[in-house]
Amino acid sequence: MSGRAAIRQFAAAARSNRLVAASLLTIVVIAIIAILGPLVSPHGHISTNLDGRLLAPSFSTWHLFGTDDLGRDLFVRTLAGTQVTLLVAVVASAVSLLIGVSYGAIAGFLGGAVDAVMMRIVDVLYALPYIFFVILLMVVFDRSLLLVFIAIGAVNWLDMARIVRGQTLSLKEREFVQAARLIGVSRFAIILRHITPNLFGTVIVYITLTIPQAILMESFLSFLGLGVQEPDASLGTLVNAGASHMEQASWMLLAPATLLALLLFCFNFLGDGLRDLADPRKQK
């Protein structure tokens, strides 16, 4: 399936499967609100107000989700956190796409010794204990958002590379690739014109399944204090802060946790729906 065919399938999927359509719509709406919300709100996401600490949600003060223990507006903070979380999703999928797909396609198509060496490198990276790896990064370099992206990207492309390599191995034995070789199409052109477009379906499905993993991982790192640092926020740090004030101010936990759960649900539904649609055996 090519880019165009994949997009057509994507559109057909969204039409035929209501869950997929609803998930897609929800994600888009959340993204728009996350970008526009902070611009519209009278409050800033790092401005503190010690007179208005732990206020319950109310319309009169425009603290729609209430305030936290430093009097910061939770509505804006949650949306700012959502921005970070969605950014993680975009970066993780971009790294997966760029590094994972090309690495896997090259290893699979060239095969032989090149393939063996490239895949052993992947195995070695897999074998590194992930949390130690992240802590090491944090100790050596300054903690920053960029480091979180690097840490998540470094892990996410490995799965993609393996999946793409497997697909490529089976694709290159297919007769249309042999026909291209007979015609005289160069190796590079075969990868570009015949292999990559046919990986599209698998890749798009896998990406939608990687995104929730990356989001969870960022939340987990932030929860441990290894991720996004105060005063910046991500959904993970907000849930962390909310958890410690759960008894006095339940809204501090509820707002970011609900949004995080909603996003995860949507991406998972999207991935599952697309996987079903990409599997010809499940098509009626």
Add this chain to the structure above:
Amino acid sequence: MIAGSAHRALLEVRDLSVSYGDNVVVDKLNFAMHAREALSLAGESGSGKSQTALAIMGLLPPNAKVSGEVLFEGRNLVGAGNALLNEYRARRMAMIFQDPLAALNPHISIGQQLRRILIDHGLADPREASRRALDMLKRVGLPDAERQYRAYPHELSGGMRQRALIASALIAEPELLIADEPTTALDVTVQAQILRLLAELRRESNIALLLITHDLGVVSTNSERLIVIDKGRMLEQGATRELLANPSQRRTAEMVMAAGGFLSASAPRASGSADGSRQELLEVENLSVTYTERPGGRRRKLYAVQDVSLSVGLGETIAIVGESGSGKSSLARAIVGLLPEAAGKVSLLGGTLQPLVGSRSKYIRRQVQMVFQDPVASLDPAMTIGSIVAEPLLVHEPALSRAGRESAVAEMLVRVGLTPELTGRYAHEISGGQAQRVAIARALIMKPAMLICDEAVAALDSSVRQEILGLLQAEQQRSSLSLLVITHDLSVVQQLSHRVLIMYMGRLIEMTGGRELFRRPRHPYTRLLLDSTPLAQRPWAPAMAANAGEPASILNPPPGCVFHPRCVHVLDRCRVQRPELAQAGTGVVACHRAAELDLSV
């Protein structure tokens, strides 16, 4: 059983319809079968023949809508619950499938699978069940039945598996056996044996046989009555012999033509050009192809092709015939340069070619093109038909403008019998026959000197097959294209070839002019192939085909003549000394007894 049941039909199908949503696959089908009768249901793919069989057995998926009646001795089975159907399945009616490996449970031994049927239906106690299972395996002609009883399905050859599947269908002594394409997945010599076994079993045990097939050649000796269906409807029915001799519908006639091709169709053309001058295009000298296998870590060489030499003249058609494992496809791939481990020499118009296609020059590459077996798989699913056919031009004529390419593609599509409107479609949106035309167009747009067709029509329905063969012939006359046709089907050969090469276990064993081969084969294996090919209009019951067994494992080829374990004319000498190719009549043959044996048909 009530008195008078003999006059009643064993199975009666009334107004049977099967549909999936709006798609009607079986449309008001009516027929009846009496006890011990043999009836064939023939049709092309998508005609609804298998759906009919599944409907009778109650095996359709839940989203299928079934209406009408299937009366087994008067009892309607449509809509019956599983409990009732299970009383009928195995005990009263049983079914065998096309792919015996898929139909047998891979992790239960053959004997166990048979025993369980008897025990689960309460027909025998465990000890008796074992005895009867073993007896059944002997009856279906499994050699060394005691050992096969304990074997697992993957340890058996294709023919053995089909025998085991037949045994499992018959062990509960049903009155009706439904055989759905029972021999389609098998090699032609093995097919002959299975068909003969079915005929014998039917005589011995008085079962009725409903044979479902696309191949009218299979029908002729195995059924008394024939129903031809098309698009879910009955096209015609009648006594098998009469219907095959005088089909009243065009579609039936086409199917008969396809199956009987080599007796009725035009005679093969004479070899070489009229004035006797002959220019060699492709020469292959002592080509061998080896694969390295590593079963259990031990390296082992597998000789797929051994020491084959051949030549193809300009404008000539050569056919290479062999069963699966004969090395015919490996030979073709080695010639075009798709296989790495090949020894020997391939030359084109006198110039020696590099072994791998990647190191051949563009000019050489465009001279030799190939059409593959599966037309849909050989087209990139991500590309439109137009860009698939245009791709060779991008490589070989990069100077051509976009408009020039488009008009060349449109012209080419018309030439292979397609409309230019197809350019925007994708491979999965067109039919198999159309896809094969596209593959041919992609090859011909490079104006090659030679086209290799690797089983290019094997996956197509019979009527489409005729059209594609006609297209290839027309192209050959138009541009003096040389054709190398790889096939397992002798009827394809008859129509096309000047010369025929027969391969067996990687070796060339006979090469003769097309017409000569069909009249006077010189190798016993060639004769076996001819005998095994079922033909719609020829009575067929050769003793030789029935007892010839199956090819030995290519990993462990027999010493001496590779065909000797299956040969009825075998001498002691054949077991130790390998025969060399030698002149015999107008061709060459590798057989010690070529001079003395008369194998004329």
